[in-house]
Amino acid sequence: DTGVSQNPRHKITKRGQNVTFRCDPISEHNRLYWYRQTLGQGPEFLTYFQNEAQLEKSRLLSDRFSAERPKGSFSTLEIQRTEQGDSAMYLCASSRDRIRRSSYNSPLHFGNGTRLTVT
């Protein structure tokens, strides 16, 4: 399977604990994105990497959240001191750079997400 892979698929944790999720993008994709999706809503952008550089972070990403992408390959998203409001599906997506300046945006390929439940 050459799609975007996310682990674990499900995570149940108690409030106050730290959790870490992993995303393995499609191998030739140098852009990696994290989104959060709550029940009945569309995904919301959290952060974006181009290779190993984190280029943008949403205001939704509080200081309890940190994302890394060492060596520009897989990425991790860590949530410290989890709160019940952090319960959501965390989606990772990847894409490649546009080949030409005038070309269409390169489409995002999403993984199947990690569902976090904070009790």
Place this chain on the structure above:
Amino acid sequence: QQQVKQSPQSLIVQKGGISIINCAYENTAFDYFPWYQQFPGKGPALLIAIRPDVSEKKEGRFTISFNKSAKQFSLHIMDSQPGDSATYFCAASKYNQGGKLIFGQGTELSVKP
């Protein structure tokens, strides 16, 4: 602030019918408008996308209609099938920010046999 508004929230269509989902956006800087399909337990998958320099794009049974002056776009699913039952999301992004998508709230489509 909801930059992309989607309707209806849910839709029931008979097999063979036409499913129509509408979206409206506010930011005139948006220039990329994809539609994603999501099945339960899965991530969203790109269905079809359009730029504002065309008014319509068709791929198989799926068509996007785009009205730049009204800042609206819609997804039409022709000959709807039970296998099309899923949640559909419209989205928008700015030039060179194709991966930073602003999604609508989603439409849960159910196609009855």
